[in-house]
Amino acid sequence: MQTLVSAAFVRLSQEAASKRCYPAMPQALSSLETVEAQRPGSTQSLRPRIGAEERLPEFIEEAMRSGQIADGMMDILSLMPKATIHYVTNRFGHCGFREDCDLLATIIRTLGEDATQRLLETLQTAPAGESAETIGLVSQLSPENVEKILPARLSQWPRSSHDRAVRQLSAAPSEERARLLLALYDSIDVLIRPLAIDEMG
């Protein structure tokens, strides 16, 4: 009986995900937690089969295609903050359009202050490559911290990360971008400074 109920539960949850019925998914995940509390270990095999985390990229891409965050989607993403931050950070670095960047920043903002703090921690402590990828998002969420943290970090980074930093900052709104680049200018590698000036003016 338990096997059949589990299979039906997984099937319905998968169907909710594929039909983008977002409000049903947190409900399914919450039900799993209730069952887990009553019968510890019984849901371990169900979670990966529902595959909410694997579908996270699909959900975010769907939001970017439609230009809006669907009802209930943030509730699911809030259940997987680490994976959401990771995907959004990488996706931000490949965005070519301002609206996409704004939408991704909104997702992180909606996740709450913890998400911004986590990004700031990455900016402050992660290795150059990983840290540089957070600059674009953090410049939208907390520009004053970019100005505070980045000069010291740039001094430890290779030239390629300086280039990445300037490109990440190109997604910031024009006035904020110019202000940040001006504040960082002396810390930027000499070869990358012409690119920074291009982004300022």
Added chain:
Amino acid sequence: MKAVEALGRLRASASSALLQHILETRQVWRWVYPNELRIAAAQALLRVDQAVGMEKVAASGIDRKELTLEPTDPDPNASVIRQRRYARVKLSRNLIAVTTNLRENFRLSIPELNLGGGIGSGERHLAPGSLLSLKFSLGVRNIKAQAIVRGARPQAMAFEFVDMDLDERYRLRKLLLELGGLPMVAQVTNRTRRRGRVAISKS
């Protein structure tokens, strides 16, 4: 150089006197500032103060043709994050450049180039962000530049210049005018919005 171009883009009227100074200053019978900087100053001055700019350019000895390769104005309403700095120039024949800073150097065949960078195909592909020292051979003289690799696709590799001697940049300008004809005006509207797809940045 980049700062002078930025003054023009920003229409910084307070810079008019400085731009005129760069354009006009002579020492005996020679211009004090390099040709390339004077051209950039002339282009900026034409944006900052067109009437004065036209008057000064006429007396500057700069060939009007040399002014045709100019920085483009960014479209403030465009949703594209990175807009072309210079109009794209399709060359009448591919230009060959050789890398000089790698353990295994290679040749790049370049069909499109402008003062900001270009796109070329070669036997090797490098990761975006790699620094390249490039040498373009032109008869007995060369143009040397440092460039950063941008998007690398199977058939082509985009690169952006980050450092070039001003005299060499002037030679590149002349070469582009000789091989490229008139630049194609960059229009961000030509870059269609493909939702959910990754946009490939262009130099």
